[in-house]
Amino acid sequence: MSGTLGIDFGTSNSAAGISVDGTPQLIPLEGDELTMPTAVFFDFESKKMRVGAEASEALLRGDEGRYMRGLKSLLGTRLIRESRMLLGERLDFIDIIARFLHEVKTRAETATGETFTKALSGRPVRFHSEDDAKDAQALVDLKECYARAGFDDVAFMNEPEAAALANRDVMQSGDLGLIVDIGGGTSDFTLFRQKGAQDIDILGSYGVRIGGTDFDRRLSITRVMPQLGMGSPIRHAFGNDTHLAPNGIFNDLATWAKIPFLYGPDTIRAAKDLHKFAVHETRLARLVKVLEEELGHDLAFAVEAGKIMANTPDVENPVIRVGMLKRKAVLPLPAEMMTKKLSGLANQIGEAAEATLAEAQIAPDAVTHLIFVGGSSLMQVVENALTSRLPSAQVHRGAALTAIIDGLALGTTQAF
Ligand SMILES: Nc1ncnc2c1ncn2[C@@H]1O[C@H](COP(=O)(O)OP(=O)(O)OP(=O)(O)O)[C@@H](O)[C@H]1O
Ligand SMILES: [Mg+2]
Known part of the structure; x- marks a missing residue:
């Protein structure tokens, strides 16, 4: 046991996992659920911060309080360091994300009986695809979130590379796969080649700030x-x-x-x-x-x-x-x-996939497998934007909502 917790902190959903004897083991964070909404609710009546599905339920019930979702999108922006009074405390959004991550840590520790001092976190290839300074700042911000959540150390893995690791056995040796991870906030791509039964070679990753x-x-x-x-x-x-x-x-x-x-x-x-x-x-x-x-x-x-x-x-x-x-x-x-309304965005996602291949100097018709993960990869308009550009690739649907955490869980053994 490594004491390292894999965490997929997503714009819409989050998950946690560890590796047990080389197999990813996802940790149920809410009842039997393997993912939970990345949402918080500051409940003005009970004076508690609720997280996940409980937060969304409180909102829909109309409880008195402040609900927040999509917090990952604030990383790297000015807003994330703006503080406000919530339940009698002055908090900025780094604190709020930190409390969410702390709750994930605590629940994972309760579920496994282990103590996690380190985290292997997923990250989009590009938090901000149009702005390098903001992109770099987003990582600084996320590191600070993990520190304030009580982790001694955090390492990062590109989310689509984690998904590639989780799909390391779906192709034949020599096949060339493109992970297409379309989430809530970003679209991320990893091009990889299968080497033998279980090994992969990552040829390149790329991303764009467009998601569900x-x-x-x-x-x-x-x-x-x-x-x-x-x-x-x-x-x-x-x-x-x-x-x-x-x-x-x-x-x-x-x-x-x-x-x-x-x-x-x-x-x-x-x-x-x-x-x-x-x-x-x-x-x-x-x-x-x-x-x-x-x-x-x-x-x-x-x-x-x-x-x-x-x-x-x-x-x-x-x-x-x-x-x-x-x-x-x-x-x-x-x-x-x-x-009609979404085809412009879907086309930009398709262009980012093409850019991933161009950067690795791979022709579109050399790609044998398109592996779709992430909730928004279920959008027909996205699938069409990809399959029309890579017509000879075979479409494989990985576990849409858990492929990334599977890969991160696997990665925990070698993260530090
Ligand atoms: N059946 C579906 N059809 C279309 N879209 C869906 C479906 N189910 C979920 N989504 C969308 O998928 C998105 C969430 O996907 P996912 O959980 O993969 O994102 P995330 O990992 O939280 O975000 P990111 O990786 O970008 O930070 C939401 O925008 C949601 O509306
Ligand atoms: Mg995701």
Whole structure:
């Protein structure tokens, strides 16, 4: 036993595991579940921080408190070091992630009877694909999260490389595989060659900051936010002129990680001002209601559920359920409409896959296997963007939600 815990800290879901006699053993963190939502809820009544499914349940029940999801997206940004008062303590988001990781550590220790002083953590190949300084800062931030969580040391492994390790026995010797890991926050790729029965050679890894939460955001902005007044005319205080409502609040409301920042008095005041002069009064009234009643996450969950519904074959009339805006209201989201809205993002993911091959100087038709992992690899629009670019590769679906933690668990024995 190495005293090293493998942790897949994901934008949407997290998991933990260890290696037992060379086999990955995932640690159930919530009942029998092998993954748990990366979510926290500061419960104002019990004065406790709840994590995982319990946090999401508290939100959906409407308990009094502050819910947060998508925290990984804040790594490397200015916001992560902004502190605020929560349950009587001044905390920044590094503290909050640290507490989440500490809870994972504690639960893993309780489940196994071991003590974990070190962590092998997954990391996206690129936290921020457009900005090198932010990308480097994100790793500094994540290291600090692990230190504050009580780990003496942390090592990192690229998430798709962990997935490659977990899939080290699905191909024949000489085959060339591309891991396509599309998660909540990033898309990550590893190109690898099979050597013998169990060995692999990693030829290159690459990533781009696009994931399922960006799909949610795009769907929210184009399908839901207009119902709250995004892009609608606002009258000037004097005269008959109008201007369009500024996008800021709507963009943030459509972005998982930004929602908790919207519930301050300033934002509500700004929304009320827009409402006062709105041409479409009922739409802006919905914006005020969402902010005042703190319904941003409920709306984000509704969009995510609509996305999954529209992606599920044979569902007849997929919709986004927006009953929190108006009793029983739904916004239809036919599969073709969703494909249209998301094809730009899916194409960028496809281009990143091509860049992975180009960097390793491998032609697309040399790739024999496309191995899909990560929750958003289940999106039809993503699969199409990849299979159209690598038509000769055989598609293999790994364990979508556990391949990365399997690989990290395996890696713990050699991490330090
Ligand atoms: N059946 C499904 N169809 C489409 N999307 C899905 C489905 N199930 C889950 N997702 C999406 O998958 C994403 C979560 O995937 P995953 O758990 O692999 O991400 P993560 O590991 O937490 O994120 P990351 O690795 O980017 O940090 C969410 O955006 C979720 O909406
Ligand atoms: Mg992931």
